[in-house]
Amino acid sequence: xxxxxxxxxxxxxxxxxxxxxxxxxxxARGAAAPVPAVGTPGGAGLDAARRxxxxxxxxxxxxxxxxAAAIAADTSTTSAPAGAAPARDNARAAVAPSARTLAGHxxxxxGRLFIHKPHQDFSCxxxxxxxxxxxxxxxxxxxxxxxxxxxxxxxxxxxAYVDGNRPFDSFPLRSWVAALGxxxxxxxxxxxxxxxxxxxCCGQNAGDVSIMNLVDFNDGPYQRVTVVGYGNSQGDMSxxxxxxxxxxxxxxxxxxxxxxxxxxxxxxxxxxxxVQSQPGHWDKVIGVIRGHTGTASREVGPLYGSHEEAAxxxxxxxx
Numbered sequence: 001x002x003x004x005x006x007x008x009x010x011x012x013x014x015x016x017x018x019x020x021x022x023x024x025x026x027x028a029r030g031a032a033a034p035v036p037a038v039g040t041p042g043g044a045g046l047d048a049a050r051r052x053x054x055x056x057x058x059x060x061x062x063x064x065x066x067x068a069a070a071i072a073a074d075t076s077t078t079s080a081p082a083g084a085a086p087a088r089d090n091a092r093a094a095v096a097p098s099a100r101t102l103a104g105h106x107x108x109x110x111g112r113l114f115i116h117k118p119h120q121d122f123s124c125x126x127x128x129x130x131x132x133x134x135x136x137x138x139x140x141x142x143x144x145x146x147x148x149x150x151x152x153x154x155x156x157x158x159x160a161y162v163d164g165n166r167p168f169d170s171f172p173l174r175s176w177v178a179a180l181g182x183x184x185x186x187x188x189x190x191x192x193x194x195x196x197x198x199x200x201c202c203g204q205n206a207g208d209v210s211i212m213n214l215v216d217f218n219d220g221p222y223q224r225v226t227v228v229g230y231g232n233s234q235g236d237m238s239x240x241x242x243x244x245x246x247x248x249x250x251x252x253x254x255x256x257x258x259x260x261x262x263x264x265x266x267x268x269x270x271x272x273x274x275v276q277s278q279p280g281h282w283d284k285v286i287g288v289i290r291g292h293t294g295t296a297s298r299e300v301g302p303l304y305g306s307h308e309e310a311a312x313x314x315x316x317x318x319x
Contacts, residue, residue, distance in 0.1 A: 051174065055198045058154040058172040062114050064164060066121055070114055072232060072266030073122035073144050105226060105274050105282040108168065108210035110240055111159035112230045113140055113270060118150040123237050125229040125271035126157050128206045129215050129285055131312060132196065132319035135207020136171075139215070140270030141290050141301070142178040142193040148185055152176070157197055159210055161230070163238045168209040169200035177314045180307040189256065190307045191290035194315035214277055214284040217309040221250045221258040225275055226282045227299055229268025229289055237267035243299075244282075248273065251300045258287050258303040265292070273301060 113126040124144035129137050138157055145152045155173035158166045174197060179190035197206050206212075225248040230237045243262035251257035258273055271289045274282040290301040302308060 051198065054154075055172040055174075058116075058156055059170060059201075061116060061154055062156045062170070067114055067123075068164070070121040070123040070237075072237065073115060073124050073141075073147075073149075073269055105228060105242075105272075106211050106213075107240060108160045109213055109283070110228050110272065111138075111157050112161040112237070112267075113138075113144060113155060113157050115144055115155045116153045118153060120149060122149075123230065123267050124269045125231075125267065125289070126195065127228075127270070127272040127285060127288070128159070128210050128212050129194070129312075130212040131215070131316045132205075132207070132212070133316070134205050134319055135212055136174075136197045136199075136205045136319055137212070137312075137315055138171075138195045138197055138206060139272070139285060139288055140193055140195060141288050142182045142191050143184070143187040143290065144270050145176050145193055145195075146178065146184045147187055151184075155195075157195070157206070159206065160240075161238070162240070168204075169202065171197040171200055171206050174198045175315075175318045177311040177318065179302065179311045182307075187290070188254065190302055192288055192302045192304065192308045192311065194311050196315055196319045211283060213272070213274075215304065215312060216275070216284055216286050217304045217306065217312075219275065219286040219304070221248045221303055223248055223275055225258070225260055225273045225286075227260055227262055227264065227268075227271060227273055227289060229264045229271030229299075231264030231266060231268035231271075233263045233265030241265075241268075250303075251298075253300075256303060256305070257290070257300045259298050259300045261297060262299045263292075263297060264289065264299055268292075268299065273303075 109128045113124040115122040126138045126140040129139045131137050156170040158170045159168050176195045179192040181190040224245050226244045228242045246260045248258050251259040268289050272285045273287040275284050277284045287301045287303045289299050
């Protein structure tokens with residue numbers, strides 16, 4: 001049976017394979033917009049004992065069998081008319097490199113997000129980001145946490161999840177903030193959220209086992225991006241897949257979104273659009289995947305702006 005990490009020694013073993021995490025610094029700062037919608041399934045605001053109880057309940061719920069049975073929470077967007085998308089890169093199938101870092105990014109900083117909603121269990125992708133006072137912030141798509149299927153009851157973030165293995169254990173969701181303007185019943189705009197995570201079984205925060213990626217709320221879509229997600233385009237959602245160094249452009253269906261010609265598939269929602277903070281370092285997040293076109297040839301997501309920045313500031317306050 002595949003299980004989570006045994007705390008003593010597991011971090012050292014995983015670090016030997018992946019390399020030592022380094023702290024990210026800097027990133028966009030600015031005045032926050034009005035406060036967006038906030039959810040607290042993990043008991044934010046509770047005393048430490050009750051938070052610990054909620055964390056334990058989330059871990060107990062997410063057995064290996066439930067993780068294996070979780071379905072993709074992705075949405076499909078409206079396809080643009082033929083010829084509407086710029087012919088920048090041919091739509092490509094995502095790949096799963098076996099190198100220490102995946103497509104130039106730190107594999108520990110992206111993980112699978114398991115979400116329990118009232119009547120179904122779902123799977124998305126999430127990425128750790130800077131800002132949390134306890135190195136405990138992650139970003140994902142807002143519909144992963146709240147949509148027409150209801151709001152999240154419990155969730156676990158598992159960085160570097162692969163084939164059922166959890167090399168750094170899991171981090172329970174404590175609270176989340178959706179971007180201003182997000183509508184759970186019609187999640188086409190500002191489909192982004194930031195999460196506060198509890199510690200793993202060793203008492204480590206997410207930033208203790210991973211870099212905390214930079215975030216930028218003032219970037220444009222016309223640049224080279226790497227997109228990463230636990231998508232099922234290759235048949236399952238058990239590995240990270242990536243399309244690296246691809247050409248980003250505005251989504252033809254919605255100019256507030258960024259698009260890239262790539263096939264990641266269901267389960268990739270919440271995966272990052274990475275750009276380089278410096279040559280060779282894919283560690284700055286400018287948006288997250290919200291879904292794919294009807295033909296699955298284009299991954300799209302909100303390009304971070306003032307609405308998403310407001311959510312990030314609120315999440316920092318909650319951390």
